[in-house]
Amino acid sequence: MTPDFQELAIVANELRGDVLRMLQLAGSGHPGGSLGMTDVFTTLWFGGHLKVDPQNPTWEDRDRFVLSNGHICPILYAILARQDYFPREELWTLRKLGSSLQGHPDFHFTKGVDCCTGSLGNGVSVALGMAMGARAQGKNFRVYAGTSDGESQEGQVWEMASAAAHHKVDNLTLLMDRNGIQIDGFTKDVMDQGDLGAKYKSFGWHVQEVDGHDMMAIHQALNEAKKASGKPQLIVCNTVLGKGVSFMENEPGWHGVTPDEEQLKKALDELGLD
C-alpha cells in the first residue's frame, strides 16, 4: 500500500514541532539528530511498515524498534505519543523527575520502547539478538534499529555487523543517521568514517543509500529491504542535522543543546506551527 506522502509530510512537520517544544521545556536533550531522522522514522511508523499494536505494546509478535542512538529519543517519544502509546501531554515532562520519559529510552518507564539504550554501540547488538530470537522461534516479526555515523565508531557495531551477516539474519534492518556530525564536530574531522555503506557491503550486508528527507525514497528502500533474502539490511540515510529549522541545520552545536523560548518561537514559525 502506498502511503499518502502529503499526509506524511504534515505528520513529520508536527512531530518536529513536538520535539522542539518538549526539548525547550526539558532544558536539555538532543534536537539535532531528532529533527534529522524525523522523516525516516515518520515513514517507518506512519507509512505502514511497522507491525505493532499501541493498545498491546508488549504483543510478542510485534515488530521491534530499537533506537541504538538513544540520545535522539525525543523523536521516538513524539511518535509514540502520536501513535497513542501514551497521552501527548506526557511529552512536556521529558527528563523531569518522575516523568515516564527518560533522558534515554528505558522500557521500565515508557510504553512502546523495546530496548534500554543510551550507551552507543549496544542497541544494535540487542536488535540482532531480537531478530535471531524471532527466527529461533519460527516467528516472522522484523527488527528495525536506528543507528548513526557517530555510533559506527564503536567497535561493537562491527562485531554486530559480522555476526548478523554470518548468521544471515535477514529480518534485521538498520536505519543509519548519516548526518556527518557527532558531539565534537563534523565526523570527518573527529574521526573520519569513510564510506560506511561500502564497509557494510564488504561485511556482506544488503545496503541502500537514500536522501533521508525524501519520504518516497525511504518508503521504497524499506520495501526493498524486506525483500532482501539471506542478508541483513542497512539503509544509509543521508540527513541534515536539525532539518527544518534554518538556524540548526548542519550546525554541530545543535547536537545536544536545547532551544530557549525565543528560538523555539522562531523554529515553530519556520515550520508554520504555533
Add this chain to the structure above:
Amino acid sequence: MTVTQTSGEVATREAYGKTLAALGGERQDIIVLDADLSGSTKTANFKKLYPDRFFNMGVSECNMIGTASGLASTGLTVFASSFSMFAVGKAFEQVRQEIALPVANVKICGTHAGITVGEDGASHQTLEDIAIMRVLPNMRVFVPADARETEQVIRAVAASPGPAYVRLSRMKTPQFLPDDYNFEIGKINTLRDGADITIAATGTTVMHALAAADALASKGISARILNVCSIKPLDTETLVKAARETGAIVTVEEHQRAGGMGSAVAEVVAEHAACPVRRLGMNDRFGESGSGGQLMDHFGLTAPAISGAALELLGHAS
C-alpha cells in the same frame, strides 16, 4: 597557572580541564585522549593549547583505553577521558588487562559520574565505578570534592607514575574547601573534629556532610567530618582512630551502597576497630532522570538524610 578561587560554583570537570591545560605547558610528556566528548569532559582546554598532544579517538572508548596503554608504554604520561560510564564501564576489561595489570601510566578521568549527571538518566549515571575500579590491583581511586581539591588531585596523579581513576562531576558545586587545604594521596582530610559520631563523605556529598554536621551541632551532637577523596589507597589510621574515638560512622556517596567508599570504610573498620557503620548511597537500584540537585535529595544523599541517619545510629528517635 592555578585555578582561581571564585565565589561562583564550579564543576570538578571544569577544574580538571583547567588544570590539565596548565600541566600541558609545564610538561611535554603529557598526552590527552578523549572519545568525542572533549567539550563536556573539558579536555578541549588542553586540545586548544596543545593540539599535537591531543587525540580524539571518536566514540570508541575500548580502543581509547588500549591506545592509552600503548602510548604510556613508550614513556608518556597519558590522561584518558570520557564520561565515567563509558571510560570505566564500557572499557572495564581493557582497563583491567591493559592499564591495571601492566601498571600503565594512565590517568582515567571520568566525568559526569554519579547521580548528579541528572537528566540523561540511568544509562548515563555511573553508580558502580568506585566499586569496579577499587577492586583492581594497582588502580588508585580519587573523588575530589570541589575545584580546589580537583586541581590538587590532578597534579598529584600526574606526578605519581602508575594507573589512577579520578571521578569527576558534571554538576556545578560550591568551592568550599579552605585556602590552606592540602590533598595527599592516601590521606583522609578531617574537615571538622567531633566526638560523638563520624561522617565520611566523598565528592559531591562532602558539602552535604558539613551541612549535616551543623544540623547535628544544633542538637548538641558533635560530628567528625572526613573527606575521603583518596578511596584507594585508603587512610586506615585516620579511619581506625575515628572508629575508636567516636564509636559510630555514617558514610555517604552518590554510588551504589555495595562496593563503594562506604564499603571500603566498613571493610577497614570491621577488621581493625569494629563499630556500627551506616552506609548511605543508592540502595541496589538504578537512577532516573531529574536535575542533579533534585536527585541527590530524592535518593537521600543530602544533609537531612545524613543527619537523620546519624541520629538513628545514635539511638535518637526521629
